[in-house]
Amino acid sequence: MRLTINGKEETVSDVVNIADLLKIRGIETPEMVSVELNSEILNRVDFETTQLKENDQIEFLFFMGGGQTRG
Amino acid sequence: MELNEEQIHRYSRHLILADVGIEGQQKILEAKVLVIGAGGLGSPILYYLAAAGVGTIGIVDGDVVDMTNLQRQIVHFTSDIDRTKVQSAKEKINLLNPDVQVHIREERVEADNALEIISGYDFIVDGTDNFAAKYLINDACIITKKPYSHAGILRFNGQTMTVLPGESACLRCIFPEPPPPDAVPTCSQAGVLGVLAGVLGTLQATETLKYILGKGDLLANRLQTFDALKMEFRNLKIKKRVECPVCGESPQITSLIDYEQTVCDLKL
Numbered sequence: 082m083r084l085t086i087n088g089k090e091e092t093v094s095d096v097v098n099i100a101d102l103l104k105i106r107g108i109e110t111p112e113m114v115s116v117e118l119n120s121e122i123l124n125r126v127d128f129e130t131t132q133l134k135e136n137d138q139i140e141f142l143f144f145m146g147g148g149q150t151r152g
Numbered sequence: 153m154e155l156n157e158e159q160i161h162r163y164s165r166h167l168i169l170a171d172v173g174i175e176g177q178q179k180i181l182e183a184k185v186l187v188i189g190a191g192g193l194g195s196p197i198l199y200y201l202a203a204a205g206v207g208t209i210g211i212v213d214g215d216v217v218d219m220t221n222l223q224r225q226i227v228h229f230t231s232d233i234d235r236t237k238v239q240s241a242k243e244k245i246n247l248l249n250p251d252v253q254v255h256i257r258e259e260r261v262e263a264d265n266a267l268e269i270i271s272g273y274d275f276i277v278d279g280t281d282n283f284a285a286k287y288l289i290n291d292a293c294i295i296t297k298k299p300y301s302h303a304g305i306l307r308f309n310g311q312t313m314t315v316l317p318g319e320s321a322c323l324r325c326i327f328p329e330p331p332p333p334d335a336v337p338t339c340s341q342a343g344v345l346g347v348l349a350g351v352l353g354t355l356q357a358t359e360t361l362k363y364i365l366g367k368g369d370l371l372a373n374r375l376q377t378f379d380a381l382k383m384e385f386r387n388l389k390i391k392k393r394v395e396c397p398v399c400g401e402s403p404q405i406t407s408l409i410d411y412e413q414t415v416c417d418l419k420l
């Protein structure tokens with residue numbers, strides 16, 4: 082299946098839903114990611130049930146601003 | 153406010169810009185901007201806003217300068233270690249541009265002081281480094297309808313967005329809730345290349361000045377991301393969500409929440 086992920090066209094196999102995609106992309110901390118599918122932000126609870134289809138556009142948006150270091 | 157001779161000199165490169173001019177410079181001199189966090193992002197924000205002549209700059213920060221700050225927090229010098237960040241920053245601004253009135257508050261933004269702290273300012277800049285403060289600032293700005301600039305930096309990446317309450321997407325439209333504290337393993341791989349603060353903070357200062365001037369297209373409904381390793385800027389379209397917990401049609405969040413702050417201890 083051809084998908085556009087973070088602006089780059091990629092071909093992926095064995096991917097049915099968003100949760101699968103997070104897994105094969107090696108994203109270890111899905112809690113730190115929001116997913117935009119065809120310009121709509123998905124609810125986290127829908128990651129497993131949102132089916133992907135040919136030519137979908139996906140953006141992974143990462144939380145930034147944690148990891149404050151105390152020297 | 154009439155510009156005096158010295159100001160005509162100082163701001164001459166603004167005055168010859170068609171989109172600034174005397175009228176724009178007067179707007180800048182009359183503007184009141186609050187910068188929350190006098191750290192990595194706050195440093196370039198404060199320097200550029202002060203140099204541009206923003207008439208009133210508020211600075212909020214409860215920390216003192218630490219040796220580990222100096223790698224990226226360029227408003228503080230080695231001789232400032234152990235001084236309060238607000239004092240150190242105020243001193244630099246005063247030296248850079250005596251036109252600027254600096255109001256400092258040596259404290260953290262919290263649920264019980266945030267609304268009062270941001271009141272009286274035209275534009276708020278989030279230069280903080282933790283989720284608790286970022287959500288607090290977002291919610292406080294949405295509740296009181298203050299435009300603000302959000303940014304975050306981590307490792308070699310950064311992102312920023314300008315929020316116009318009621319008009320554009322907010323932080324919770326993208327990330328409805330902060331990540332659970334135990335899901336921030338990024339602490340173990342945290343750290344940031346110092347210049348990221350410079351790149352993102354400078355973008356925030358740019359947005360602030362555009363807002364004051366009323367010129368150009370603000371970074372609203374867009375998230376600007378920067379990847380320093382790939383040297384790639386991306387501009388993602390973001391939509392305001394009707395189900396957003398704070399700016400949506402039926403918001404569940406109507407007062408401020410203090411979240412637990414994740415702090416990493418650096419073990420060397």
Ligand SMILES: [Zn+2]
Pocket residue numbers: 321322323324325326392393396397398399400
């Ligand atoms: Zn929102």
